[in-house]
Amino acid sequence: MTHGKLLALSDQHVAHAENRRITESLRPESEDDWLLVAGDVGEKFEDIAWALKLLSERFSQVVWAPGNHELWTPPSDPVTLRGVARYEALVEMCRGLGVLTPEDPYPVWHGGEAPVTVAPLFVLYDYSFFAPGTGTKEESLRVAHQSGVVCTDEFLLHPDPYPSRDAWCRARVTLTEERLAAVDPRYGTVLVNHYPLVREPTRVLRHPEFAQWCGTELTADWHRRFRAVTVVYGHLHIPRVTAHDGVRFEEVSIGYPREWRSRPSRSPLRQILPRPASGHAG
Numbered sequence: 161m162t163h164g165k166l167l168a169l170s171d172q173h174v175a176h177a178e179n180r181r182i183t184e185s186l187r188p189e190s191e192d193d194w195l196l197v198a199g200d201v202g203e204k205f206e207d208i209a210w211a212l213k214l215l216s217e218r219f220s221q222v223v224w225a226p227g228n229h230e231l232w233t234p235p236s237d238p239v240t241l242r243g244v245a246r247y248e249a250l251v252e253m254c255r256g257l258g259v260l261t262p263e264d265p266y267p268v269w270h271g272g273e274a275p276v277t278v279a280p281l282f283v284l285y286d287y288s289f290f291a292p293g294t295g296t297k298e299e300s301l302r303v304a305h306q307s308g309v310v311c312t313d314e315f316l317l318h319p320d321p322y323p324s325r326d327a328w329c330r331a332r333v334t335l336t337e338e339r340l341a342a343v344d345p346r347y348g349t350v351l352v353n354h355y356p357l358v359r360e361p362t363r364v365l366r367h368p369e370f371a372q373w374c375g376t377e378l379t380a381d382w383h384r385r386f387r388a389v390t391v392v393y394g395h396l397h398i399p400r401v402t403a404h405d406g407v408r409f410e411e412v413s414i415g416y417p418r419e420w421r422s423r424p425s426r427s428p429l430r431q432i433l434p435r436p437a438s439g440h441a442g
C-alpha cells in the first residue's frame with residue numbers, strides 16, 4: 161500500500177500559453193501520487209508529447225485517455241497521421257514515456273482502503289445524445305448545422321479507416337466492454353474517459369445541440385455494471401461533481417483561459433482518491 165493520491169485533470173489545451181504555464185506548474189503532493197489525464201491535452205502531436213513527458217517525469221504514474229483534440233489532424237501539424245493511425249502513434253509515444261493508455265493492462269491502485277482498478281477508456285461518441293426534438297443522427301446533425309453549433313471534429317477528427325466517427329465509436333465500445341468485463345470482480349473501478357459515459361451531465365450545456373459530440377448511450381450503465389467508485393471525465397469544460405445512481409462523476413477540466421479566468425481560482429488538480437473529507441456530490 162502506498163500513501164499517494166489519485167489526482168486528475170483534463171482539457172489542458174496547452175496550445176494556449178497560459179494553459180502551458182498551468183501545466184508547467186503542476187506538481188504532485190507526494191512522490192507516490194498518480195495523475196489521471198482525461199484528454200484534450202492539446203492538438204499538435206509535439207505539444208501533447210511535451211505535456212505528457214513533463215507530467216510523466218513528476219508523477220509516480222500518469223494514466224491518459226484521449227480527447228477529441230488529440231485525435232484531430234490540424235493542418236499546421238507536421239504529423240499528418242489520421243484516425244486510428246494517429247491514435248496508435250499517440251499510444252506508442254505514451255509507451256516511450258511510461259504513460260499508461262487504454263491499450264495497456266488496467267493498473268490497480270493500492271493507495272486507499274481497498275484496491276481499485278484504474279481504467280482509461282477510449283470510446284468516442286456516436287451522436288446518440290440527440291439534439292432536442294430529434295431522434296436520428298441525421299436529424300440531430302441537421303439541427304446542429306441549422307443552429308450553427310457544429311463541433312470542429314466534423315472537419316479535423318478523421319475516423320480512417322472506419323467509415324464514420326460513430327462506426328469507430330461502436331468498435332471501441334465493443335472491445336472496451338470486453339476489457340472491462342474481464343476486470344477482477346473483487347475490485348471497484350475508477351473509469352477515466354474524455355466523455356461523461358451518461359448523458360445527464362450534458363443537460364447543462366449552453367447549446368444542447370452540442371451534446372451529440374459528448375458521448376454515447378451505449379455506455380449508460382457502465383458505471384453500475386463495472387463497479388465504478390468514481391467516473392472521471394472532461395470535455396464539457398464545466399468542472400463539477402455530480403452523482404448518478406449513487407456513483408460520483410467528476411468533471412475535471414481546466415478549459416480555455418477565457419473560461420477559467422471567470423471562475424473562482426482553484427487547484428487545477430482534482431483529488432479523486434482518497435476521497436477528500438469535504439467532497440460532496442450534487
Ligand SMILES: [Fe+2]
Pocket residue numbers: 171173200227395397415
Ligand atoms: Fe476540451
Ligand SMILES: [Fe+2]
Pocket residue numbers: 200227228229354394395396
Ligand atoms: Fe474535448
